[in-house]
Amino acid sequence: MGNTFGKLFKLTTYGESHGLAIGGILEGCPAGLELDMDAIQYEMDRRKPGQSAIVTQRKEADKVVFHSGIFEGRTTGTPIGFVIENTNQKSKDYGHIKDSYRPSHADYVYDQKYGFRDYRGGGRSSARETACRVVGGAIAKQFLKNIGINAFVSQVGDVALETPPSDIDFGKTESNPVRCPDSDTAEKMEELIRKVRKQGDTIGGVVSCVIQNVPPGLGEPVFDKLHAELGKAMLSINAVKGFEYGSGFQGVTMMGSEHNDRYNSDGTTRTNFSGGVQGGISNGMDIYFKVAFKPVATLIQAYETIDKEGNTVEVQGKGRHDPCVVPRAVPIVEAMAALVLADFSLLARTNKMG
Amino acid sequence: MGNTFGKLFKLTTYGESHGLAIGGILEGCPAGLELDMDAIQYEMDRRKPGQSAIVTQRKEADKVVFHSGIFEGRTTGTPIGFVIENTNQKSKDYGHIKDSYRPSHADYVYDQKYGFRDYRGGGRSSARETACRVVGGAIAKQFLKNIGINAFVSQVGDVALETPPSDIDFGKTESNPVRCPDSDTAEKMEELIRKVRKQGDTIGGVVSCVIQNVPPGLGEPVFDKLHAELGKAMLSINAVKGFEYGSGFQGVTMMGSEHNDRYNSDGTTRTNFSGGVQGGISNGMDIYFKVAFKPVATLIQAYETIDKEGNTVEVQGKGRHDPCVVPRAVPIVEAMAALVLADFSLLARTNKMG
Amino acid sequence: MGNTFGKLFKLTTYGESHGLAIGGILEGCPAGLELDMDAIQYEMDRRKPGQSAIVTQRKEADKVVFHSGIFEGRTTGTPIGFVIENTNQKSKDYGHIKDSYRPSHADYVYDQKYGFRDYRGGGRSSARETACRVVGGAIAKQFLKNIGINAFVSQVGDVALETPPSDIDFGKTESNPVRCPDSDTAEKMEELIRKVRKQGDTIGGVVSCVIQNVPPGLGEPVFDKLHAELGKAMLSINAVKGFEYGSGFQGVTMMGSEHNDRYNSDGTTRTNFSGGVQGGISNGMDIYFKVAFKPVATLIQAYETIDKEGNTVEVQGKGRHDPCVVPRAVPIVEAMAALVLADFSLLARTNKMG
C-alpha cells in the first residue's frame, strides 16, 4: 500500500534502488494531450545524479521509456506505463549495511515492518523512486498548461534567500547548480555545500515554491483541502520535516485584523497571507509554500551503530551521496505540486451541474 | 469528494453549521471493541463551544447519538452511523454575509467552486464539522488502547512554552482553559487571549503533540508515509498553516552528523530528531509534531469587503466566535492523530505473511 | 469495509434492521441540482414494506430526513446526509434466532466473520439497508435527467413474461402490485405468489431492466467496465444469484456471424445482442440486463437447524416476510443502475482534454 498518489490523475510507482528497473503507471491523464518528450526528459535531467559538482557523483542516464498510453504523440486516455532502467547499481557498495542499521535511515523500520528487506542502496526507501514522480509530474505540468509552478532553493543551512516571493525572477533558478534564483545567495550556498562535503558531512535546506495562474475552485474540503494534499505530497518526499504555506508558522504571532486578506473589487486580495488558498480551495491568487529538508543521513564518515542482533558495530560510510539534497529536490517539489493540481483540476470538472 | 478520511479505519462526515444536524459514518473499526461512551462524550465536551470564558460563547450540547454498528456495548464490525444535532443555530446572525464575502473566509471560494453556497454560519466550511472528527477520533483512541496521544497548546501569539517535550507533564494540560501544561505560561496565554478578545480581534497559536508507545512499523511509503498522513490530517483542520515533526524547520540548519539519531542496542535512539518516524515508518520512539494555527478570520469589528458584484461594502462583524482557536483545537489534533494511527494499525496487519 | 458504492458519485450507508435508524451519505452529486423531494419519497414508497397484499406486512413509514447538502431546494455540492428511522422494530420476533442459525441466512457467516452479531432482524444483513440505496438512487435518477431506467418483473417461479424488451410498455409496470408490465402475466404471477405465501413458503424471480438514452462513452475499462459495475451493483442486492446483459447466457450458443451487431450509418446497430455495451463502454443503444433472485430464505414454517454449539434445534419461523422479493426489488434495481450511471457520467467528464 501507499504507492499510489492521486484519485483521478493517479500515479502508481514501483522500484528499488538496485533492482532491474523502476517504473510507474500514470492513469487518468485525459486523452488528446500532445506530449513534449524533450520537456519530460529535461525534468528528469534536473533531478538526476551527477549533474553538477555539488550533488552525488553516481551516474544514471535516467532515460524514461514509455510502454503505453501514447499514440502518435498524444495521450490516448489509457494508462501510461513507463520504465527507467537502473544502470549504475554498485551493490557491493552496500555490503557494509546488509546486517547493520544506518542511523536515521529506514533500514531498521523496514526490517520491523516487513521482516526483511532489500538492503541494496536502501531498496524502496531510496530517493531513487522520486525519478518516477518526476515522470508523472512532467506530464502533469503539460496537462496544466498555463499554471506556472516555480520551486527554488531558499535556504541551505543558515544561508537564506531574503527576497520576498513576489520579487523573485524565476527565470534565474536554473542559472546556478544550487537552484537559488539569486546569484549572490546561490554562491554562498554553494560554498557552504562544498565545505560540508569536504567534511564528509551533510546539511539541510528549504525549497520554496510559488504557483501562478491557478484557477479558483481547486481543492476538496473537508479532508482533501488543497493545501493539505500539497502538504502530504511534500512530506512524502524523502528527508522532508516540515511544510508551511501562506503565512505559515509566522502567522501564529499575527492578529486577525492584520492577517486577513482584504478583497479588491475583482476578487483578488491586497495581501496574500492566505497563500492562495482559503478554506482549502484555491482563490486564484499565487499559491506559495515552503518545504523543510533535513540533512541527509548518509555520511562519508565512520560511525557507530547496531546490527540486527543489537550488537554495537563500527561502520565506514561510503557510496556516492548528496551533501545537500535541496538542489535536486527542486524538480521533485514541482512534480508533486503538479500532480496535486492536475488531480484537483480533474475533480473540479465534477463540481457543478453541466 | 474529500469528505472521507482513512483507507480501512475510515471516517466519512457530512453537515453544515446551520443545517438540521451534522454526522458521520465510521467504517472499519474491528468488531468486539467495548466502547466507553463517557470517554467519547468527554472528548466532545473538550471541543465544544461555550466551555470556558476564553472560547466562543455559542452553546451547543454536542450530544452524539449512535444509530448503528454498536450492539450490547461493543462494536459489531459494521459501520457506525452517528448524528449530532445543531441546536443553537442563529441564522439571523449571518444575514450580513449572505451577499458579501468575508475576508480570509471560504465564502468567496465556495461560490467560485460550486456556483452558490449555504452561507449560514459558513456552511460546510465552518469548524463545526470538526465535531464529527472528534467522534471518530474518540473511538480510534479506544481502539489504539496503549498508545498515548497528548496534544497541548505550546504557543499563543508570542507567548511560547519553552519546556522540551520530554519534560512535560501531560496530566496538567486540562488544568487550565488554555490547555497549556505549564500553569505560568498558561496564565500569560490566557491574559493575551482576553486582551485580544476585548479588541474584537483574534490571535494565532501552536498546538504540539507527543504520541507515546507507538509500535514500530506503522506507515505506508512511498506516498502514504506516517508523517505525511499526519501532516495532511493536521493541515485539513480549519485555520492550520503549517506542520512540522521531529526537528522540523530547525533541522534545516543542522549537520547530518549532529542530526542522525544513534541507536541503543535495543533499537531505541539516543536523540530523537527523527520525531519517531524514519523513512515514513514509526520506529517505536515518541512521535512529536507541531501544528501552526493562524488567527481566525472572524472579527467583531467593522471591515470593508466586496459583495458578489464586486462592490465595496462595509460590514459589521458579529456572531459568537473564538478569539483564539488553539484551546479547542487540542482535542481535534488528538482525534486526527488517532484516526491516522488507527488506519495504519489496520494496514500493518497486512504487511507480512501469516 | 464494503459500505461505499461509487468513486465520484459515492454512496456510503449504515444501519441495522433493528437499530435506532439507518442512513447514509451521498457524496459527489454536483452542485445546483434542483431536487424533487416527492419523487424521492415516491421511490421509497415503491420499496417499502406493507405496500400491497403480496409483500411483507411489516409497516415502516420510510420517511427520509435530509440533514445536509441541500439548500433552498438545490444540492450544494457538499455531502448529503440522510436518516431513515426504524419505527417498527419488533425485536421480540427474533428471540428465536438469537442463538441459532437460520438456514441460508447470513447469521452463521456474520458470527464467523465478526465473532458476534446484532441478531435482531438479521442486523446489517437485512434487506432493510436497501432503503438507503433507494435514496441515493432517487437522487442519481434526477441527476441523470433524460436517461430512462426501466426495471420490471419478468419472471416469478416458472411464470415468465415473453414480450421482447423492445415491445414493452414501461408505463404499465406500476399498474399492478407485481410490477410486471403485462397484466395477464402479472395476474398469473400474483396468483403464484399468493399460493406460495399460503404455504408459508417463498419463490424466486427475475427482474429485467432496460435503460434508454444512455450517451456513448460511459464505462472505464479494463476492470471497471460498465456492465461489470452493473453486475456488481445487482449482485450486491440481497438474494441475487445471477446477472446477464445483452445476449447473456443465450449468447453462448450463438455464432459470431449471427451475434455481431451491424452498424447503421449513424452509429446505431441493427441488432443489439451487445446490450448497449461494447468493450465495457456504452455505445448509445439501449442497455438491457436481467437479475436472478432466489427464493428468500425466511419461511413461516418449522425447520430444523443448529445453534452456536452445533446442537440440532427445531425453530418455528415467524416474523413478517416477503413470499417473493422481486416486486419490491424493482426500485432497488433501478436505484443501483442509476448510481452506476451517475458515477460513470461524472468519470466521463474527465476522459478528454478540455
Next chain:
Amino acid sequence: MGNTFGKLFKLTTYGESHGLAIGGILEGCPAGLELDMDAIQYEMDRRKPGQSAIVTQRKEADKVVFHSGIFEGRTTGTPIGFVIENTNQKSKDYGHIKDSYRPSHADYVYDQKYGFRDYRGGGRSSARETACRVVGGAIAKQFLKNIGINAFVSQVGDVALETPPSDIDFGKTESNPVRCPDSDTAEKMEELIRKVRKQGDTIGGVVSCVIQNVPPGLGEPVFDKLHAELGKAMLSINAVKGFEYGSGFQGVTMMGSEHNDRYNSDGTTRTNFSGGVQGGISNGMDIYFKVAFKPVATLIQAYETIDKEGNTVEVQGKGRHDPCVVPRAVPIVEAMAALVLADFSLLARTNKMG
C-alpha cells in the same frame, strides 16, 4: 480510471496490444512469500496464444520480467512491477480497421469516449491485457496456498458438460486443449470449434469454476459482497455476458423450502444452492459459479460496416484470432478469482479486535 483491481491486494495494469510492452504493478502482497517462478510462467503459458491447434496462431513468448518487490526469491512487501514485451505485433494486419469500426468490437466506443484511439490490434481493448491479470493471479494463487481454484470449460456452443461440479476430476482439465475435464465432451467441443474455425466463424462457451477450502468470513457486505466482486471480476474479462453462482438463474424457479441449505452440526450444509456464499460472505463450503462468453467478434469473413464518416464499407476480416475463447479463458477466470480471494483474505485480517 478503471485499471486497478482490488483494495489491498491490488493489481494495476497498462498496455495496448501493439505497444512496446504491457505490464503492471501488484501492490499489497505481504512480505515473505516465497515465489515459485515456474508456476507463474506455467499460468502464462496456459493463457498464451499459439498453445494448441484450436486457438489463435499468433505467437507471443509471454515471458514476464519482474522489476521489483522480490528479493532473494521472496516478496518484500513493496510493489511488484512487471513487464511483458509485445514481440509479435503485426500492425500492418490492422490497417484495414484504422478508419472503420468492426461490428461488436470496441473501436467505435473508444473513439466516442476518447476522441481517438490506438487502433492497432484493438489497442487497450484487446484481450492481450489479460496476460497481466494472469501474472497477478498467479501470485495471488501462491499467496492463497491451500485454497484450490479450479476453472474448466463446461460448454461450447450447444455442447455442455453434464457432470455435477462435485463429481468432476479437476486433474483432467489440462488433459485436452479445450480444458474440459471430461474427455468425451472435450472431444465433441474440439470438433465443434474446428468446424466453426473452418467457416471463419466463432462460437461462445461457458467457463465454470469450483473453489475449494475457502475459510468462512471472506466478503465485505453490503456492497462488496464476495459473489458481487467475483461477478465484477468475471464480467470485466473480454467477451463475458453473464455470471451466476450457486443455484444461479435456476434458483429462480425454486421454492425457499427446497432452496435453503440445511446445516450439519459442524456448520457445513447438506446441499449447496448458496454456492458457498451467504449474505455475501463465504461459509466454508465450495464456491461455484459460471461465466458466459459470447462468440468473439473477430471473424475471418468479409463483412459490411461503417467508417468514421458513417459511410458503408466492406471489410475483409483477417489477422489471427480465436474461434472460441473459452479454452484460453480458463486461466484468466482462475486468476481473477484468485485476486478477489486474496484481497478479501487481507481485508478479513482487519475484521476483529486482536
